[in-house]
Amino acid sequence: MWQLRSIRIPPEKLSPENWCADLFCQVTIADLADEAVRVELRELAQSILEGWRVSTVQGRAGYDPRIQDAPIYRQANLEPMRFRLDVEHWKPPEVEGSWCVQPGDVVINKIPPLRAALVTSQLPRHPMDGNCILLRSLKEPYGAWIAFCLNQELYADYLIRSSGSAALPRVGLKTLSQMPFALPSYADIAGINHQFWQWNDAALTNAESLYHLSAEVEAYVVSEVQPLQDDGDRLDSSPYHSEKVQAAGSRPSLLPGRFFSSEVINDSWVPSHVQVANWQRQLRHRLGWLPLERLLSSDEISRDRLVDVPERGRYLRLSDVRSDFTFVQPEEEDSVAWRSRVYRKPLTDEEVLLSTLVTSPQIAFVDESPVETTYVTDHLQRLRFKETPGAWALVLKTSPVRAQLAGMAMGTAQQFTHVDAVRQLCLPDVPIELRERWERAIRRHHQRKRELEVEWGETWNQAQRLFDAMHSLTGRRKDG
Secondary structure, eight states, X not given: OOOOOOOOOOHHHHTTSOOOGGGTSSSOTTSOOTTOEEXXXXXXXXXXXXXXXXXXXXXXXXXXXXXGTSOOXXXXXXXXXXXXXXXXXXXXXXXXXXXXXXXXXXXXXXXXXXXXXXXXXXXXXXXXXXXXXXXXXXXXXXXXXHHHHHTXXXXXXXXXXXXXXXXXXXXXXXXXXXXXEEEOOHHHXXXXXXXXXXXXXXXXXXXXXXXXHHHHHHHHHXXXXXXXXXXXXXXXXXXXXXXXXXXXXXXXXXXXXXXXXXXXXXXXXXXXHHHXXXXXXXXXXXXXXXXXXXXXXXXXXXXXXXXXXXXXXXXXXXXXXXXXSOXXXXXXXXXXXXXXXXXXXXXXXXXXXXXSBTTSOOEEEESSOOSSXXXXXXXXXXXXXXXXXXXXXXXXXXXXXXXXXXXXXXXXTTOBOOHHHHTTOEEOOOXXXXXXXXXXXXXXXXXXXXXXXXXXXXXXXXXXXHHHHHTTOTTTOOXX
C-alpha cells in the first residue's frame, strides 16, 4: 500500500518561490550543508541581461540589417562550461552591444535542457541570441562556479520548476536573479576557476589553429580551379557555386540548355550528374587533378557487413562526426536498428571518414583508433589513402570538392550519393611538401585536443567533488 508523506514548509521559504511541491519533496537547493553560504545570484552579478532580440525579417518591428551577415552565438553553440563554435564565429566581430559576450560572462540558455558556458579571453565577441541570458561582471572568482552549478541537475531542475510554466518551461530573468547558490571559500574555488578559464582559452586557441589551416587549404584549392574560370568556363555554369547557394540546396541552372560530349554521359542521365562528370573531365584533362581512387591505398577497407551484429555495441553514426575533423567516441554501448548497415571491420587508425550525405558532408580524420571496439555505419564512407590522409581530409572539405559531391546526389530527396560515385571525386595534385606540412598541423590539433579532454575530465571531477560536498550529496548522487 502507498504511504502518504507530508512535509511542513516554513512560510518564509514559500514567499520568493513557486508553490510547486516538487521543489520541496526532493533533494533541492534548500538541502544545503548547514555551514554553506547561500547567496542569491543578483548579489554576485553586476547585471543579468537577455541576448540580442532582433527580427530577421525585413520590415518587421525589431529588424536590424546587421543580423543578415553578423555571426551570432545561439543555443546550439552552448555546451556545459564551454562554447562549440561554427566556422563563421572565427570571423572578426561585426556588431557591438551589451548583448555581445565579454570575458568573464556566464551564458545560459532559456529553454531546457539548460547549459551554461563560461566566456574567456579567446572567445570572439559576437552577440548572443535572445534565447540566452548573460550573467555579467560576476564577483571573482565565482564565475566558473556559478556556471558549474547551473549545469548540475540540482540547480537546473530547481530553476525550471521555479519558473512556473509547466507547458513551456522557460527561464526568466527574475527567477534566475533570485536563485540561491552555495558558495565555497575563496581558497576552494580560486584554483578551479583558473583551471576552467585556462582550459577554455587553450581549447579555443587549438580550434582557431585548425580554422586557419582549413582556410589555407580552401584558398589553395580554390586558386587551383581558377584557370578554368579565367578561360571562360564560368563557375556558374559548373557544379561549383557559392556557400549560400550550397546551403540553400540550390542546383546550378542548365537552362536554356547545354551540349555535353557523350564521353561524360554514363549510367545516369540526371542533368546534374552529367554536368558533374563534364566538370570532372575538365579538372582531369586541363588541370591535372586526380581521381580519388588513384590516391587510395591498395589495402582498402572491406565493405562487407557485420553478419552477427552484437545486440549492443559502440556504433559510430553520421551524427557523431564533428566539424573539426574529429568524432564523438560513443561512451556507452547501444543498440542499432539496421544491422545490415554496419561494416564488419571495426574502426582503425589512419582512416578518413566521409559522409555520403552530400547536402552537408562531414569529414573525420582518425589519426588514432578508439581504445574500445567501435563499428562504423554505412552512411560514412571509409577511405584509406596511400599517404598524408590528414591532408587529404582537409582537401575533401574544400568547397570545390564539396560542390562535386552536391552534384552527385541521388534518390528522391537528392541528399545521399553512392559510395562508388565518391571514388570519382577529383582532387588537385598537391605537392607532397605542402601536404606533409598540412598533415603535421592537423595531427598536432588532434593530439592537443586529446590532451585537453584529459585535462577537462580532471578539472570537472575536481569541481564535482567540491559541489557534492557543498550540497551534502556525497554518497547519494544519482548514477551517471
